[in-house]
Amino acid sequence: MISYTGLDQQKQNxxxxxxILHKIGVDVPLxxxxxxIECPFHTDDKxxxxxxxxxxxxxxxxxxxxxxxxxxxxxRMGWSARKIIDFLVENSEGYDPAKMFEIDTPAPLGLPALEEKVFPYKQYVVPKWIFDRGFDKFTLNRWGxxxxxxxxxxxxxxDKDAKLVGWIIRREFGIPKYVYAKGFKKSHILFGQPLVDTSNAVCITEGALDAMWLNQLGYQAVALLGMxxxxxxEDLIVGLPSKEIILCLDNDNAGKKGRDYILTRLxxxxxxxxxxxPNQYKDVQEVKKYDILKETINNRRSW
Structure with a gap:
């Protein structure tokens, strides 16, 4: 089966x-x-x-x-995926159009190639109840x-290259609380990895909201989307640009088992x-006071 799976790093280069950006009217430095640069999608003075x-x-x-x-x-252009491919082929000198398509081509470094998705929901508008959990507008916008x-x-x-590969739905009510996009291979990514910069430490959480909460309070964080x-x-964690990995899994038996497994593997x-x-908190998202969270992180245990 022949399918467009996206350009790998070699093809990107x-x-x-x-x-390409100049040809669609975006002024970028040579x-x-x-x-x-200033964003073309909103009024920007920075x-x-x-x-x-x-x-x-x-x-x-x-x-x-x-x-x-x-x-x-x-x-920017409102084009279909097919038109974008044709445009890239037409404007990439010496590039073989046939190479825009792959037949079950593995991703670089042995990592699985994930299909890029189109977000099907209204973005940058969120339910009011999420603010009751302490999240602010900047954080919710930053995470899209x-x-x-x-x-x-x-x-x-x-994924690690900022390609949209799925989404997570957190219900206000109902069981299960979390629903994942159909076909989303959540074990193939670290949620939040594209937002990680070179740093002294990166926190690893179970849930997406846990990572977002730590990020709102000033800590670099990614989530496993499970325990x-x-x-x-494992390989993605080892490749993070950080001097230290801090495990921040849930404070229950499952989280402790997951923690011990990860400690052994890494x-x-x-x-x-x-x-x-502290015993009264089941996860880092329940720690609403910055001073308590900071003290807990400062008192982390080395392995």
């Missing part, structure tokens, strides 16, 4: 994204691989749009979106959250530590 032409990704820190530069073209027709919170999920760490996630591969939450 064969496209002159600077020229010769730079990573830069910030460079809130970050673009990396080497990786072929973008993110607007004001909340307009993020993803691959193909998704940027789609958002949206709303379902049934008043659920929708959280986009991106189990897959082999793919021992010797990374500098790793873990939190011991």
């Amino acid at each position: 064969m496209i002159d994204w600077t020229e 010769g730079a691989e990573q830069f910030n 460079p809130s749009l970050a673009i990396n032409t080497e990786k072929g990704v973008w993110i607007c820190f004001a909340g307009c979106g993020q993803g691959s530069l193909k998704s940027f073209i789609r958002k 959250c949206g709303i379902t027709p049934s008043n659920g919170l929708v959280i986009p999920a991106h 189990q760490m897959s082999k793919v996630q 021992r010797g591969r990374v500098n790793i530590s873990y939190l011991k939450l």
